[in-house]
Amino acid sequence: MSEPFRLDDTSADRIRGIRAPLLRWYDANRRDLPWRRTRDPYAIWISEAMLQQTRVETVIPYWERFLDRFPDIASLARAELDEVYAVWTGLGYYSRARNLKAAAESVVRDHGGRLPDDAESLRGLRGIGRYTAGAIASIAFDREEPLVDGNVIRVLARVLGIRADSTRRDVVEAIWSVAGRLVRGTRPGDLNQALMELGATTCTPRSPACLACPIRSRCDAHAAGDAETLPIKPKKAKQKPMRAVAVWIEREGRILAVRRPEEGLMAGLWELPGGEIGTDEAPSDRVAEVLRRHVGLELRGVEPVGSVEHLFTHRRLALDVFRARPVPGGRVRREGFVAHRWLRPEALLELAHAGATRKALALFGVTNEVSARAARDPRDRTPRRPRGASARP
Numbered sequence: 001m002s003e004p005f006r007l008d009d010t011s012a013d014r015i016r017g018i019r020a021p022l023l024r025w026y027d028a029n030r031r032d033l034p035w036r037r038t039r040d041p042y043a044i045w046i047s048e049a050m051l052q053q054t055r056v057e058t059v060i061p062y063w064e065r066f067l068d069r070f071p072d073i074a075s076l077a078r079a080e081l082d083e084v085y086a087v088w089t090g091l092g093y094y095s096r097a098r099n100l101k102a103a104a105e106s107v108v109r110d111h112g113g114r115l116p117d118d119a120e121s122l123r124g125l126r127g128i129g130r131y132t133a134g135a136i137a138s139i140a141f142d143r144e145e146p147l148v149d150g151n152v153i154r155v156l157a158r159v160l161g162i163r164a165d166s167t168r169r170d171v172v173e174a175i176w177s178v179a180g181r182l183v184r185g186t187r188p189g190d191l192n193q194a195l196m197e198l199g200a201t202t203c204t205p206r207s208p209a210c211l212a213c214p215i216r217s218r219c220d221a222h223a224a225g226d227a228e229t230l231p232i233k234p235k236k237a238k239q240k241p242m243r244a245v246a247v248w249i250e251r252e253g254r255i256l257a258v259r260r261p262e263e264g265l266m267a268g269l270w271e272l273p274g275g276e277i278g279t280d281e282a283p284s285d286r287v288a289e290v291l292r293r294h295v296g297l298e299l300r301g302v303e304p305v306g307s308v309e310h311l312f313t314h315r316r317l318a319l320d321v322f323r324a325r326p327v328p329g330g331r332v333r334r335e336g337f338v339a340h341r342w343l344r345p346e347a348l349l350e351l352a353h354a355g356a357t358r359k360a361l362a363l364f365g366v367t368n369e370v371s372a373r374a375a376r377d378p379r380d381r382t383p384r385r386p387r388g389a390s391a392r393p
């Protein structure tokens, strides 16, 4: 049993005392983001799906391109999944794109082509959890539905002085409950966005700008002087190391690309062929055999090109990359992959691919705009956070 935790005063007066200055502050300080200029529930839904794992500045051009290509739910429902992936390429976490497409199909099939306007029905759609349902219902449909993401947890844990592990179920439920009382009243969508905006711009993880905060007189952590230590989070488990090899197999100016199955790590993504080896094995000793086993090709002229590292939520991948040519006459056989293509190297970057593949291709000088940006952005190295916690900076 977890220890009970202390929650500062949540009387109706306190709640009112937070709501009003927060909304005034939001009116004066809100960032002008493109999805804040529309009330189209579909456009708001797409923005929420993209923002779940990705920073605001990265999302803006993707959101604009996505809506140009799929301007409404019907066009998304009709599209081939590969077309959706093509617009999503570079955003990562492709399950979000798969879920959007599947949910659009259900909306057309079961809801007459219109997004439901209540949180409960929204949660029946694939990929829409408690947070996203609250966001769409409040922002697009003015419903008094709360939302809680990483920013809201931080703000409310500080305001309410919650000095217990913020990932505990009872703590999270207490925060949802206070968020539910805060959102009651006029402008629920703005109130939710104000809370997130405060967390993104003012009540930041390190060095919160308390002097500029509209609710500092109601903030327990500010009064106690320990805001920077909240919310309390458990220590992260260490990522398990894994090692793999990948090979740039070139034939007549084209390279072999393979697609992973729809389940498991990097599901459905395209990559250079290869496979996992033991963390204590020498990649050069294993590469020929791994390729024979997974794609049935005998290789010649195998030479190492370099290695890249990529972090997943629970795993740390060391990927050793080689270059080779296939022995003539061989035929690709697929073991553990569901498709293969011989492509121009740049064309692989236009298919749905993982960050590790992008880094491997960069070793051969193959990059595109997304790769260049990722190379400048150290955060690309690490998947940011579990589903449900916001990455809005």
Ligand code: SF4
Pocket (backbone or CB within 6 Å): 155, 158, 159, 202, 203, 204, 208, 209, 210, 211, 213, 214, 215, 216, 217, 219, 220, 221, 222, 227
């Ligand atoms: S006073 Fe400081 S710690 Fe409290 S909510 Fe505002 S920014 Fe966050």
